[in-house]
Amino acid sequence: MVKAKTAPDWWLIVAVVSLLAIGIVMVYSAGSVLAFHDYGDSYYFVKRQLLFAVLGLAAMFVTMNVDYHVWKRYAKVGLVICFALLIIVLIPGLGVVRGGARSWLGIGSFGIQPSEFMKLAMVVYLSYRLSESQQTITNFIKGLMPALLIMGTAFGLIMLQPDLGTGTVMVGASLLVIYISGARIQHLMSLALVGAAGFVALILAAPYRLLRITAFLDPWKDPLGSGYQIIQSLYAIGPGGLTGLGFGASRQKYSYMPEPQTDFIFAILAEELGFIGCTAVIILFMIVVWRGMRAALAAPDMFGSLLAVGIVGIVAVQVLINVGVVIGLMPVTGITLPLISYGGSSLTLMLTALGILLNISRYAR
Numbered sequence: 085m086v087k088a089k090t091a092p093d094w095w096l097i098v099a100v101v102s103l104l105a106i107g108i109v110m111v112y113s114a115g116s117v118l119a120f121h122d123y124g125d126s127y128y129f130v131k132r133q134l135l136f137a138v139l140g141l142a143a144m145f146v147t148m149n150v151d152y153h154v155w156k157r158y159a160k161v162g163l164v165i166c167f168a169l170l171i172i173v174l175i176p177g178l179g180v181v182r183g184g185a186r187s188w189l190g191i192g193s194f195g196i197q198p199s200e201f202m203k204l205a206m207v208v209y210l211s212y213r214l215s216e217s218q219q220t221i222t223n224f225i226k227g228l229m230p231a232l233l234i235m236g237t238a239f240g241l242i243m244l245q246p247d248l249g250t251g252t253v254m255v256g257a258s259l260l261v262i263y264i265s266g267a268r269i270q271h272l273m274s275l276a277l278v279g280a281a282g283f284v285a286l287i288l289a290a291p292y293r294l295l296r297i298t299a300f301l302d303p304w305k306d307p308l309g310s311g312y313q314i315i316q317s318l319y320a321i322g323p324g325g326l327t328g329l330g331f332g333a334s335r336q337k338y339s340y341m342p343e344p345q346t347d348f349i350f351a352i353l354a355e356e357l358g359f360i361g362c363t364a365v366i367i368l369f370m371i372v373v374w375r376g377m378r379a380a381l382a383a384p385d386m387f388g389s390l391l392a393v394g395i396v397g398i399v400a401v402q403v404l405i406n407v408g409v410v411i412g413l414m415p416v417t418g419i420t421l422p423l424i425s426y427g428g429s430s431l432t433l434m435l436t437a438l439g440i441l442l443n444i445s446r447y448a449r
Contacts, residue, residue: 093446096371096376099372100144100435106424111130111133111345111426112127113332114344117344118337118339129345132426133426137435144436147443152443155208159205162205163208166201167237170202173186173188173245174244185418200429201429204398207437210261210390228267235258242254257395257398261393261394300414313348313416314409314412317341320336321354321410321411325359328355346426346427347409347420349425351410379392380444382445396441398422399434402420402421406421407421
């Protein structure tokens with residue numbers, strides 16, 4: 085066993101804490117109007133975000149100091165538990181419907197989102213499985229197919245909720261782990277064609293998904309319906325200019341922008357802090373990706389490398405999708421911006437995962 089260094093990657097810690105601090109401030113600014121309208125308390129969202137930030141930081145501190153090899157032992161159990169939760173959440177009366185998706189388990193306003201847990205559990209399991217049988221990954225039947233079947237089953241359960249955004253992030257991060265483990269590019273490209281056909285089928289199977297695609301291509305075709313969110317997002321970004329309208333000065337958060345504190349918080353950030361503020365946030369995410377990949381390259385074993393790549397993949401794919409939606413380059417998928425958007429399960433799980441990444445950085449060669 086390689087002895088851990090005395091300190092984790094401080095670049096990574098500073099970037100993560102900075103993003104978290106920006107997120108807390110922006111959750112207050114973006115959600116204050118909606119919070120007062122719905123709950124009579126402008127601080128409703130930010131107080132809950134602070135609570136989950138404290139829980140998440142505590143979890144990050146623990147995972148940062150727990151040898152990442154421990155997660156090998158719980159990889160299978162964690163995956164089974166997450167599969168069970170994905171099934172339970174689909175049962176009427178147990179799963180809570182929010183935003184048109186049966187994605188939550190909980191009581192009242194407090195709940196957990198099993199699909200968020202599955203993202204991390206899938207990455208941990210695939211890292212364990214592929215590091216133990218790396219020599220078989222080039223074999224389609226014995227190596228690649230079992231990993232894809234497990235990933236595909238989880239994606240199918242998530243789509244039954246339905247939650248296309250979270251499912252896409254899980255698949256993206258999982259495929260990155262599979263590719264880095266040594267899978268043949270020919271196999272992955274062939275499967276990409278099949279996946280594209282399946283993706284089209286999913287879109288055609290649900291009219292609202294097709295509306296989102298057409299809205300993405302031409303939001304002004306239905307400005308009060310399917311194109312409303314994208315148009316309002318662009319209306320927020322445009323006036324922001326270089327330096328923004330100023331903190332708290334957003335106009336779109338006054339009941340124009342749906343979900344200003346969650347999915348579209350980046351639009352409010354652009355409106356209030358401008359291009360400079362957006363660039364600062366993107367740079368911080370780039371630092372997280374850079375230091376995460378550095379930890380993956382310097383990890384002493386394949387499990388550590390794959391796990392680091394998977395966690396970085398979760399962050400990177402989620403950021404790309406969220407920002408792409410907000411600026412009108414992708415269809416609306418309903419996904420949060422890591423560490424910035426309001427959300428208990430997503431914030432806590434993200435900080436837990438980043439704690440594991442920090443622990444891996446302590447074992448750098």
